[in-house]
Amino acid sequence: MKRTPHIGIMRLLGIAAIALVTGAAHAALPAPNPQQAALAAQKKAAADAQAQKDKETLLATMDAISDRWRARAAKEGWPTHAPVPVAAPAAAVSAPTTAATTAPVVAVRSEKAGTAAPSEDIKKRQTQAVPKGTPPTVNAK
Template sequence: MSLIKTTTVLLLLAMPALGLARLPPPTPAQAQLAAEKKAQAAAQAEKDKLALVASMDALSARWRSRAASEGWKANPPVSLAAPLPALVQPNTQTSPSGQPGGVMGPAAKLAPMTSEKSGTAAPSADVKKAPSKPYQQKK
């Protein structure tokens, strides 16, 4: 093998090891600077959120004030006292749906297994009865 091929093979073999190299931990000054930047970004995000809410409220108030003169129907605004529980709860499931503890109940165990595919159930109403006719182009 030539020197160039050997070097290329060694570099290709060393690439994964280079990808696993770790950076040194940040210095206390770098960590403090990163924490300050994170706090500034959070404050700016909160400020932007409040500005967005204020502009949405102003737009809504302006639309509502014009609605009566324009003949539009305006329903009263909906206020949310607290976040909806569905938005707060984690979206994890502890057991299969309808199966308490993940165990089939006695009624489910006694139910017959039916399947269109295996022929133990009637076909659905939307199943084709016969193949479609080929398209004939008009001459």
Template structure:
């Protein structure tokens, strides 16, 4: 029992060192990270193209053998080009609904209300506390 407590105390004492902030990366490290990312992105694109080519090759091979074996081969389903919103990277210059990421004058002057904090009326769908039993009902 005491060893578990001692281990817990040692872990708690040493966890502060793990939370220490790391120094910001140097410009050379930032450039090195960018270069690694560019290499990884290029390799990922190359791998993706190789996978697509292999899938096309396997499909053509299967379709060629399926006809010879008497299997029913349906024509491939044509796929529309992907929508730009799906293929484009998600770039957003500011939070939605706030120009330049700044709170508008109206938003800044609005009172902060919260049901949890008690500064707003409860919602209509909030459950009410149950009422006490009637005096004619016998309870234990």
């Protein structure tokens, strides 16, 4: 008597074969050739130059808006303060922030967490129930 394999086993073997073939096909990408590497470096340099140009344009626009506002404030009689001098504006925009340049962390005080004293306006006791139809009363302090 001839036994035929179970259909579930056949499906499982088929799925495993497909997984092996597709896994091997996507295992690794080939290394770029020198022409592709040069093209990628050229694109990166162009993107960096455009980003630097955008930063300089942004800073120039911010300075123009600030100057225009200060001129109008002088005409309108609005109080102004001297602008804060910045040594290197482009570096300030492009430099990443680090732990040394950020403000120190202040502990959060919370009534709920028990790290702060209760507020002055909290209820001292639970509100008492009153019979239906009783006129409201005003608390006099």
